[in-house]
Amino acid sequence: MTTSPGPRFDEWLDLIDERSATLRSVAGKAPSDARIPACPDWTVPDLLAHVGRTQRFWAAAVTAGPASRPPADGGLPDGAPTGDALEWSAHSTDVLLDSLRAAGGEARCWTWWADSGSASTAGAVARHHAQEVAVHVRDVQDAAGVAEPLPSGLALDAVDEFLHVGFGSMDGWPHSPARVALVADEGPAWTLILDATGASAVRSAAGEGRPEADATLSAPASDLLLALYRRAPWDDGALRVTGDAALVWQLVVWPPLG
Structure with missing residues (x-):
């Protein structure tokens, strides 16, 4: 299994800070009763609260250090939004970033993907x-x-993380053994090998040969990631499938999304 070098630890912190600020900026201008298309039971404030709670959860996990279990709810300070939602969200981001900086990228902590073989560290969080x-x-x-593509560099690294961590944490592939290639228009490609043991990803740089596949999904990296998250439309031409299209759909709907 090969992995992308990806951004460095400090660059991930900058991305969390910048994307969280963008989240608040857009949320502050959106109608408060606007529904989230990918999560129709949520309004914009609901999603803002979800991200804030997630950031506080990860902060507690990182601060706790190595552990066999996630932090209990009682260990999450101010776990429910209070006061101004945007201010509470901004503080949630600060709590996470402060915990990550204090720990350093190599510090070990609980993660839900420990069994995937990927690192359980503050940097991985x-x-x-x-x-x-x-x-x-x-x-x-x-x-x-006002939907926009994800920044290309972030999307490329996120696809790599999703394939190695998300799919790498899954139990055995419930269908016949198969291989699916995901090819980013920016150049990199990944081949997922699916069998009774689960999934493993082989990354290929632009111009390198890659293992043969039963199906291929090609798109800009942003659309590849959104497809994996079941958020990309399949009828606008951005997602291009060759080979066994049913296999690609089996792959996309395989992991549960929280």
């Missing part, structure tokens, strides 16, 4: 949450009618 908040920025933009 920073990388994962940069992806989380970037997707939720898109959610709020979508609700406000």
Whole structure:
């Protein structure tokens, strides 16, 4: 299994800070009763609260250090939004960033993906949450009618993280063994090998050969990530499938999304 070098720890922190600020900026201009298309039970304030609670949760996990269990709810300071929602959100981001900086990227902590073989460190949390908040920025933009692609570099690293961590944490593939290639228009590609043991990802740089696949999904990196999160439309031409289209859909709907 090969992985992308990705941004450095301090760059992930900058991405969390910048994407969280963008989330608040868009949320502050959107109608408070606007629904999130990808999560129709949520309004914009609901999503803002979700991201804030997630940031406080990860802050508690990082601060706790190595652990076999996630932090209990009682360990989350101010877990429910109070006062001005945007101020509470901004403080939530600060709580997470402060905990990450204090710990340093190599510090070990609890993560839900420990069994995937990927690192359970503050750096891995920073990388994962940069992806989380970037997707939720898109959610709020979508609700406000101002959807934009994710930044290309962030999207490329997020696809790599999703494939190695998200799919790498799944149990055995419930269908016949198969291979699916995901090819970013920016150059990098990944081949997912799916069998009874689960999924493993092989990354190929632009111009490199890659393993044969039963199906291929090609798109800009932003659309690849949004497809994995079941947020990209399949009828606008951005997502291009060759080979077994049913296999691609089986892959996309395989992991549960919280």
